[in-house]
Amino acid sequence: xxTVTIKKITKVFPGGVRALDSLDLTIKDGEFFAxxxxxxxxxxxxxxxxxxxxxxxxxxxxxxxxxxxxxxxGARNIAMVFQDYAxxxxxxxxxxxxxxxxxxxxxxxxxxxxxxxAAKALSIETLLDxxxxxxxxxxxxxxxxxRAMACTPNLYLFDEPLSNLDARLRLEARTFLxxxxxxxxVTTILVTHDQSEALALADRMxxxxxxxxxxxxSPAEFFHRPANTFVAAFIGSTPMNLLDGVVRKGVIExxxxxxxxxxxxxxxxxxxxSVVFGLRPEYAAVSKAGSKSGFTGKxxxxxxxxxxxxxxxxxxxxxxxxxxxxxxxxKIGATVSLKPDSGRVLIYDKNSGDLI
Amino acid sequence: xxxxxxxxxxxMSERVSTxxxxxxxxxxxxxxLIWLLLAPFDSAPSYRLHLSNxxxxxxxxxxxxPYAYRSLINSIVFSAGTGLAIILVGAPASYVLSRVKFKGxxxxxxxxxxxxxxxSGSAAMVPLFLLALKLNILDTYHGVILVLTxxxxxxxxxxxxxxxxxxxxxxEESAQIFGASSFRILKDIVVPVIRPGxxxxxxxxxxxxxxxxxxxFIVIRDVNKQPGAVMMYSFYNEGGQAVIRTVAAFALLYTIxxxxxxxxxxxxxxxxxxxxxxx
Numbered sequence: 001x002x003t004v005t006i007k008k009i010t011k012v013f014p015g016g017v018r019a020l021d022s023l024d025l026t027i028k029d030g031e032f033f034a035x036x037x038x039x040x041x042x043x044x045x046x047x048x049x050x051x052x053x054x055x056x057x058x059x060x061x062x063x064x065x066x067x068x069x070x071x072x073x074g075a076r077n078i079a080m081v082f083q084d085y086a087x088x089x090x091x092x093x094x095x096x097x098x099x100x101x102x103x104x105x106x107x108x109x110x111x112x113x114x115x116x117x118a119a120k121a122l123s124i125e126t127l128l129d130x131x132x133x134x135x136x137x138x139x140x141x142x143x144x145x146x147r148a149m150a151c152t153p154n155l156y157l158f159d160e161p162l163s164n165l166d167a168r169l170r171l172e173a174r175t176f177l178x179x180x181x182x183x184x185x186v187t188t189i190l191v192t193h194d195q196s197e198a199l200a201l202a203d204r205m206x207x208x209x210x211x212x213x214x215x216x217x218s219p220a221e222f223f224h225r226p227a228n229t230f231v232a233a234f235i236g237s238t239p240m241n242l243l244d245g246v247v248r249k250g251v252i253e254x255x256x257x258x259x260x261x262x263x264x265x266x267x268x269x270x271x272x273x274s275v276v277f278g279l280r281p282e283y284a285a286v287s288k289a290g291s292k293s294g295f296t297g298k299x300x301x302x303x304x305x306x307x308x309x310x311x312x313x314x315x316x317x318x319x320x321x322x323x324x325x326x327x328x329x330x331k332i333g334a335t336v337s338l339k340p341d342s343g344r345v346l347i348y349d350k351n352s353g354d355l356i
Numbered sequence: 357x358x359x360x361x362x363x364x365x366x367x368m369s370e371r372v373s374t375x376x377x378x379x380x381x382x383x384x385x386x387x388x389l390i391w392l393l394l395a396p397f398d399s400a401p402s403y404r405l406h407l408s409n410x411x412x413x414x415x416x417x418x419x420x421x422p423y424a425y426r427s428l429i430n431s432i433v434f435s436a437g438t439g440l441a442i443i444l445v446g447a448p449a450s451y452v453l454s455r456v457k458f459k460g461x462x463x464x465x466x467x468x469x470x471x472x473x474x475x476s477g478s479a480a481m482v483p484l485f486l487l488a489l490k491l492n493i494l495d496t497y498h499g500v501i502l503v504l505t506x507x508x509x510x511x512x513x514x515x516x517x518x519x520x521x522x523x524x525x526x527x528e529e530s531a532q533i534f535g536a537s538s539f540r541i542l543k544d545i546v547v548p549v550i551r552p553g554x555x556x557x558x559x560x561x562x563x564x565x566x567x568x569x570x571x572x573f574i575v576i577r578d579v580n581k582q583p584g585a586v587m588m589y590s591f592y593n594e595g596g597q598a599v600i601r602t603v604a605a606f607a608l609l610y611t612i613x614x615x616x617x618x619x620x621x622x623x624x625x626x627x628x629x630x631x632x633x634x635x
Contacts, residue, residue: 053529074535086526090548099544100534151534 002064002154002187003029004050009059011045011211019045020056021211027189027204032181034190034202038234042211044159047191051080051157063154074103079148080157083164085140087132087147094119094128097147104151118146121180138169145177149184156181156188162197174200195235199223207231225346229353232278232346238310241284241320243277244350252277252347255316257295259340265347265356274350283344284322286311286336294339295320299330313338392611395604402600414605423579424606427587430497431566432613434583437501438565439558442512445505447554450516451546455525465517468510478570485574495577503575504565512557519553520546555625563614584610 004027011020019042027033035043048054050061052073061069068076079100087096097118101111119125122142127135132143141161148156161177162170178201181188192198198205199219206216207230215227226232232240245254247269252259254277261269269275289296297315309329313320313336322338330336347356387405395401399409418424453461474480484503485494493499523546531541547554569585576582579590588610591602 051529051533053532072535073529073533076533078533080530080533082526082530084524084526086524086530088527088545088549090551099531103531103534103536103540 003027003062004155004187004189005062006046006050007060007062009046009049009061010057011042011049011054012057018211020049020059022059023211023213025206025213025216027187030185030187032178032188032190032201032203034192034198034205035208036192036195036198036205036234037208039193041208043191043193043208045211046208047080047157047159047189050155050189051078052076076155077151077153078155078157079151079153080159081141081144081148081161083160085132085144085161085164087140087143089132092129092131093124093135093143096132096143097150100147100151114150114152118150121149122146137165138173141165141173145180149180153186156186158188158190160192161190162192163194170197177201196237199235207234209234224344225355226278227355229276229278229348232348236280238281238305238321238323241277241279241281242348243279243318243320245275245277247271247273247275254295255318257315259294259345262342262345262347268356269347275356276348276350276353278346278348279320279340280344281310281321281323282308283341284320284338285341286313286322286324286328286330286338288330289335289337294337296335296337299332299334299336302329302332311336392604392607395600396608398604401604414601415609418602418605418609421591421602423582423587423590424602426580427582427584428609428613430581431583431585431610433497434500434504434572435562435565437497438504438508439561441501441505442508442561443554443558446509446512446516446557447547447550449509450513451520451542453513454517454520454523465514469514472507472510472514481570481574484571488575494575495581496575497581499575500572500583503571504568507571508561508564512561515560516550516553516557519550523549552625555621559618559621562617566614 004025006023006025006027009020009023010018012018021042023042023046035046037043045054049056052068052071056069059069060067063076063078087093088099091099094115097115098111101114106114115128116125119128122145124139124142124146127139127143132140135143141164144161158177162173165173174197181201190198190201199222202219204216204218205222207214207222209230215222215231217227222231222235226235226240229242233242243254245252245259247253247261248271250261250266252261252275259277284295295313295315295318297313297318297320299311300314300319301312303310303312304326305323307326308323309326311322311324311330313322315338320338324330348354349356391403391405394405394407396414397410397412398407399411399413401414453465488494488499488503491499493502527545527549528541531545536544566583567585569589572583573586576586584606588603588606591599591606593599
């Protein structure tokens with residue numbers, strides 16, 4: 001149980017790639033924290049730097065009050081679960097779980113006790129005598145978690161632990177992991193490229209891009225108030241509408257469409273400012289043409305999302321997406337209007353990309 | 357399903373002619389082996405397949421030669437010594453070459469491989485002799501072992517590197533996070549996982565050293581230190597005729613250690629490889 005403080009961490013790889021760029025982050029005690037980002041954004045490098053497998057070019061990492069920046073991985077009392085689980089093929093499950101304890105010179109009786117505890121917690125007692133090659137992917141994942149758990153670390157690091165599982169198993173493992181983390185109450189950092197995983201698991205999360213953190217917050221904040229256009233475009237199962245517009249006389253002009261500047265930000269925008277109008281398709285209701293506020297255009301594509309249809313509307317050459325409940329979907333080519341849910345409209349500055 | 361179909365699809369005559377062809381090829385390679393099994397026990401062996409008055413007389417006669425058995429012991433010393441030296445030097449070297457990336461690494465490996473065939477080949481005979489002379493290792497066991505090791509090491513490193521390459525890095529990294537030292541990781545994780553690879557290399561080196569004629573022929577002067585491969589060429593009578601009785605008995609004894617070792621190593625370590633586990 002620890003607080004992790006990362007101060008101005010920079011990692012430049014030989015060859016000049018800046019994987020981490022003066023990054024600051026604090027992870028609270030007992031928190032399930034997810035690092036999310038596109039591939040190559042530096043999230044795995046950050047995790048490996050926390051684990052001590054990479055040494056930073058600059059900056060400082062503290063676990064609780066202790067500076068661990070230059071400590072060896074073994075001296076940090078952390079446990080890491082790798083994407084491929086890194087179970088040793090020549091040891092059986094029991095030996096695998098016991099190995100870190102053996103390295104740390106625990107007494108035999110204590111090792112036995114901890115192995116059976118961990119095995120029980122993850123319901124893998126019946127597998128103890130098997131080799132990793134003889135058990136399924138889901139079971140291997142549990143063994144890897146059990147091995148990490150048996151060390152009673154201050155911090156868990158998970159490097160995409162679910163990505164090697166098939167879709168069904170992944171959902172099960174996700175629920176299970178979340179529950180386990182709640183019970184153990186140990187600070188956990190998870191790296192993933194799968195946003196649904198991050199949104200579902202994390203108490204708080206960070207989205208990274210090009211070695212920098214774009215936003216830190218709760219999953220709900222990410223969904224409802226993305227701090228900038230990068231996060232807005234990255235988060236969400238359907239891509240957010242991000243439409244270029246200009247502020248003129250209290251309205252935002254987006255091609256021929258005019259949308260009143262939301263009252264909450266009226267004082268923050270200037271006349272003639274270039275902005276980006278952000279709206280999740282989930283908050284843009286499609287209705288028959290005729291309503292005055294909102295976008296009007298012809299339906300280009302409709303996509304079935306199960307309970308809803310995702311409708312792509314061509315508004316003066318601008319593609320805007322909205323949703324409509326299953327059964328009410330318009331025909332392709334029909335003229336419809338999209339009415340934004342006014343409370344959900346987000347306006348970003350065009351130049352900085354930040355939320356106004 | 358598909359297997360039974362392909363068999364039934366093939367015509368009978370095609371299968372018969374294939375079988376006859378294979379039988380001919382097999383017998384071509386099998387005849388010398390049968391000779392090797394029969395001739396040592398034949399009271400009057402010749403170059404034909406023949407067995408009369410079977411007994412152990414040939415072995416008794418071979419024992420009359422004071423150097424014959426001794427040479428097999430020497431062979432074991434040379435081969436096992438070379439095998440151990442290759443493992444001790446080659447395993448760490450291949451591990452480093454697998455884990456540390458530097459510019460021109462692959463080129464370096466291929467050049468190494470090229471050297472391998474030169475050092476123990478006949479092209480390097482004279483310089484090798486001179487080198488051994490200057491180093492004062494002529495006529496010594498370690499002299500032969502060093503030259504053989506030098507010759508076989510590059511190829512061994514090349515093959516071993518492939519084994520270490522397929523060892524996932526996460527194995528070592530996870531052990532590192534658990535607090536294991538580098539030596540501990542090598543001992544507990546790396547060596548056990550690539551052990552079948554080490555066994556393959558040991559057997560391969562052993563066989564290469566066992567059958568090498570040139571190196572001990574150049575380096576060893578003292579007949580007491582000569583290995584079986586060189587000894588085999590000394591079984592002549594005063595008239596310059598090969599003594600087939602001794603040669604036959606010796607040849608059989610000469611092959612046995614290789615077969616026994618192969619069997620033992622295969623049983624104990626198995627020529628298989630764990631590799632990484634896929635989820």
